Amino acid sequence: MTNDLVNRLFKGEPRAVARAISKVEDASEDASELMKAVFPRTGNALVIGITGSPGAGKSSLVDKLALHYKEKGERIGIVAVDPSSPFSGGAILGDRIRMQTLGLDKNVFIRSMATRGNLGGLARTTVDAVSILDAAGFDKVIVETVGVGQDEVEIVKTADVTVVVLVPGMGDDIQAIKAGIMEIGDVFVINKADREGVIRTEKELEALLSLAHRQDLWNPPIVKTVATESKGIEDLSEAIEAYSKFVKEGGRSAERRVAIARWRLLELTRERLLARLLANNGTEKEIERLAEEIAEKKRDPYSAAEELIGRQ
Numbered sequence: 376m377t378n379d380l381v382n383r384l385f386k387g388e389p390r391a392v393a394r395a396i397s398k399v400e401d402a403s404e405d406a407s408e409l410m411k412a413v414f415p416r417t418g419n420a421l422v423i424g425i426t427g428s429p430g431a432g433k434s435s436l437v438d439k440l441a442l443h444y445k446e447k448g449e450r451i452g453i454v455a456v457d458p459s460s461p462f463s464g465g466a467i468l469g470d471r472i473r474m475q476t477l478g479l480d481k482n483v484f485i486r487s488m489a490t491r492g493n494l495g496g497l498a499r500t501t502v503d504a505v506s507i508l509d510a511a512g513f514d515k516v517i518v519e520t521v522g523v524g525q526d527e528v529e530i531v532k533t534a535d536v537t538v539v540v541l542v543p544g545m546g547d548d549i550q551a552i553k554a555g556i557m558e559i560g561d562v563f564v565i566n567k568a569d570r571e572g573v574i575r576t577e578k579e580l581e582a583l584l585s586l587a588h589r590q591d592l593w594n595p596p597i598v599k600t601v602a603t604e605s606k607g608i609e610d611l612s613e614a615i616e617a618y619s620k621f622v623k624e625g626g627r628s629a630e631r632r633v634a635i636a637r638w639r640l641l642e643l644t645r646e647r648l649l650a651r652l653l654a655n656n657g658t659e660k661e662i663e664r665l666a667e668e669i670a671e672k673k674r675d676p677y678s679a680a681e682e683l684i685g686r687q
């Protein structure tokens with residue numbers, strides 16, 4: 376059964392792609408077999424991570440960017456990890472609306488990832504979904520995430536190019552995201568450039584970026600867009616292309632690939648070890664008992680964790 380699914384997946388059949396992603400999300404038994412077949416076929420797509428605050432216009436931008444690539448004859452996969460937006464929201468309805476604007480065909484695939492936590496973290500399942508789209512022959516895979524939270528940061532880190540979306544008059548916002556996301560932005564977008572305060576935001580951003588010291592010495596460009604009017608989309612695609620070229624020519628892609636591989640390996644190992652532990656008879660009960668003891672301050676979590684591990 377998996378064989379058939381894998382073959383259809385490699386042909387880029389949307390239903391096979393959707394099923395494969397569901398298998399990964401549900402941690403179904405043949406998911407790892409599937410991913411073993413998928414992995415050797417990956418590495419061809421350009422993975423673009425798009426992140427920013429809720430309402431910044433990420434979904435709108437992603438749609439316009441996808442349309443832009445589609446018009447150039449490319450196949451585009453979109454993975455949305457943004458529960459806050461009415462455009463995505465993990466809701467199938469949201470995906471349908473987007474599909475309609477983008478045109479329902481084999482060349483555009485949209486999928487919202489569930490944000491509910493399961494054993495396999497959201498970051499790991501999203502990265503697997505990206506691999507599936509890559510193996511299915513999509514030229515560009517765009518991952519949309521809200522720029523908060525550890526999961527999101529990890530997801531964006533696995534992209535080839537990271538785009539951070541800001542809007543005018545978000546001085547505070549820039550301060551807030553400075554800590555986490557600022558360092559990982561390869562391209563910055565000031566969307567809603569039809570609004571007031573664009574120049575000020577641009578100046579603030581430039582000032583912040585001038586303080587940052589990137590190891591690769593890349594100077595992240597700032598692109599102004601009006602997603603709702605499809606303005607600046609060409610500039611954005613050029614900026615993405617420029618960074619991608621910079622990485623390839625500078626020979627830094629190998630380094631980045633090793634870092635991502637290490638992260639994936641550790642994520643999976645962590646997940647597998649925990650799954651193995653939980654599969655042991657009586658472990659769940661033991662966890663309940665230990666949790667109660669910790670809550671009642673009869674135990675400390677450290678010795679409890681050691682006891683759990685000792686059960687293996």
Ligand SMILES: Nc1nc2c(ncn2[C@@H]2O[C@H](COP(=O)(O)OP(=O)(O)O)[C@@H](O)[C@H]2O)c(=O)[nH]1
Binds near residue numbers: 429457567570
């Ligand atoms: N004025 C203006 N509104 C925009 C622009 N881009 C997006 N919007 C609107 O901003 C709202 C949030 O957009 P959405 O793409 O869902 O943002 P997300 O939460 O970051 O994905 C929607 O009502 C969009 O129509 C823009 O460039 N200018």
Ligand SMILES: [Mg+2]
Binds near residue numbers: 461519
């Ligand atoms: Mg969105």
